[in-house]
Amino acid sequence: MTKTKERLEAFKELLDRKGLKYTYERECIYDEVQRIDQHFDADSLYDRFKKRGARIARATVYRNLPLLLESGVIQKSAGEGKRDFYEKTTSKGHHDHMVCLGCKRIIEFHSDELEALQDKLSHQYKFKLIFHDHRLFGYCEKCRA
Amino acid sequence: MTKTKERLEAFKELLDRKGLKYTYERECIYDEVQRIDQHFDADSLYDRFKKRGARIARATVYRNLPLLLESGVIQKSAGEGKRDFYEKTTSKGHHDHMVCLGCKRIIEFHSDELEALQDKLSHQYKFKLIFHDHRLFGYCEKCRA
DNA sequence: TTGAATGCAAAACCTTTGCAAGCTC
DNA sequence: GAGCTTGCAAAGGTTTTGCATTCAA
Numbered sequence: 001m002t003k004t005k006e007r008l009e010a011f012k013e014l015l016d017r018k019g020l021k022y023t024y025e026r027e028c029i030y031d032e033v034q035r036i037d038q039h040f041d042a043d044s045l046y047d048r049f050k051k052r053g054a055r056i057a058r059a060t061v062y063r064n065l066p067l068l069l070e071s072g073v074i075q076k077s078a079g080e081g082k083r084d085f086y087e088k089t090t091s092k093g094h095h096d097h098m099v100c101l102g103c104k105r106i107i108e109f110h111s112d113e114l115e116a117l118q119d120k121l122s123h124q125y126k127f128k129l130i131f132h133d134h135r136l137f138g139y140c141e142k143c144r145a
Numbered sequence: 146m147t148k149t150k151e152r153l154e155a156f157k158e159l160l161d162r163k164g165l166k167y168t169y170e171r172e173c174i175y176d177e178v179q180r181i182d183q184h185f186d187a188d189s190l191y192d193r194f195k196k197r198g199a200r201i202a203r204a205t206v207y208r209n210l211p212l213l214l215e216s217g218v219i220q221k222s223a224g225e226g227k228r229d230f231y232e233k234t235t236s237k238g239h240h241d242h243m244v245c246l247g248c249k250r251i252i253e254f255h256s257d258e259l260e261a262l263q264d265k266l267s268h269q270y271k272f273k274l275i276f277h278d279h280r281l282f283g284y285c286e287k288c289r290a
Numbered sequence: 291t292t293g294a295a296t297g298c299a300a301a302a303c304c305t306t307t308g309c310a311a312g313c314t315c
Numbered sequence: 316g317a318g319c320t321t322g323c324a325a326a327g328g329t330t331t332t333g334c335a336t337t338c339a340a
Contacts, residue, residue, distance in 0.1 A: 019294085020294070020295085021293090022339080023295060024338085025295075026295090041329090042330075043329080043330095056297090057296065057297045057298070058298095058330090059296075059299095060295080060296060060297075063295080063296085069246070069282075070246045070247070076282070082304080082329065083330095084329090084330090098267070098272050098274075101214070107270055109266060109270060111262070111266055114262055114263075114266070117256070117258060117259055117262060118259075118281060121254060121256055121281070122281060125243060125252055125286075126285075127245075127252065127286070128283045128289040129281055129283040130282050130283040131282050131283075132280060132281045132282060133279070134277070135278045135279075136263060136267060136272065136277045137214075137274075137275050137277060138272050138274040138275040138276075139275070140271075140272055141271040144271075144273040164318090164319080165319070165320090166315070166318090166320075168319090168321080169313085170320075170321070171320090186304090188304080201321090202321065202322045202323070203305090203322090203323095204306080204307085205320080205321060207306070208320085227303070227329080227330070228304065228305095
């Protein structure tokens with residue numbers, strides 16, 4: 001079974017577990033999210049439906065994102081302001097962020113060692129890790145002067 | 146020099162660097178933050194002034210928190226909803242969070258290994274680390290069933 | 291058939307902003 | 316005195332909610 005299908009299953013299982021229904025709108029939202037390779041917020045997702053003429057209300061998008069989050073289909077991404085940002089969960093390509101308090105620049109980084117350590121800690125706490133949000137705040141090379 | 150005074154110096158230096166002034170209100174806000182041992186948001190900080198009869202406007206609080214953040218006096222804390230949460234920066238007692246997607250419970254954890262790894266990564270990227278925000282999302286022991 | 295989901299628009303919430311008056315330096 | 320700050324209240328942007336209607340199981 002492909003990863004994508006596994007995630008859809010996880011979503012359906014969550015709905016089942018909660019006594020919720022797999023509606024047409026939820027299917028649309030799930031599908032659309034899979035097509036987005038960047039991070040996105042609720043409104044930009046809604047816009048994609050609007051531009052295409054799909055009849056999905058903004059409230060429906062807002063109401064369903066938490067379910068996608070809870071099922072691990074999407075994860076929180078580095079927010080750039082007030083809005084919540086998300087990105088679809090993929091096993092590869094994950095990165096974390098260093099945020100410069102001076103120039104606000106965002107440096108992406110990846111560390112296998114870090115990922116491994118998180119797995120180890122999760123295991124210690126009997127926690128089933130789905131995704132994480134890790135940001136380092138400080139000053140970049142230019143701004144630390 | 147005590148840690149607390151060092152942080153006040155960092156705050157004053159930031160103001161200087163930006164051509165800003167060390168006003169009575171900024172002093173009040175700095176002091177009040179030092180008295181809070183838990184995490185807090187802008188509004189609860191404002192309430193503390195209001196209850197005590199101090200004349201500091203909500204807008205002033207909102208306008209100054211970013212400066213305390215930038216100077217490293219406070220840091221972002223695990224937000225529990227939409228609001229931004231902060232906590233004062235202390236060298237000891239820092240912890241990160243595992244957030245259960247099922248019951249929303251928050252498990253605090255601490256790992257020296259993790260802290261060390263972050264320092265190492267920061268060094269690699271010539272990044273001066275001030276604080277970080279690290280949350281693991283998944284399912285706790287009870288909810289993973 | 292029954293409880294859940296949707297759409298719409300209004301409401302709620304948190305945060306930011308404009309402006310006149312007041313302070314630092 | 317010049318320019319940054321503040322207080323106030325109004326505005327702004329994002330997310331949530333109430334309710335009647337529609338839909339999944």
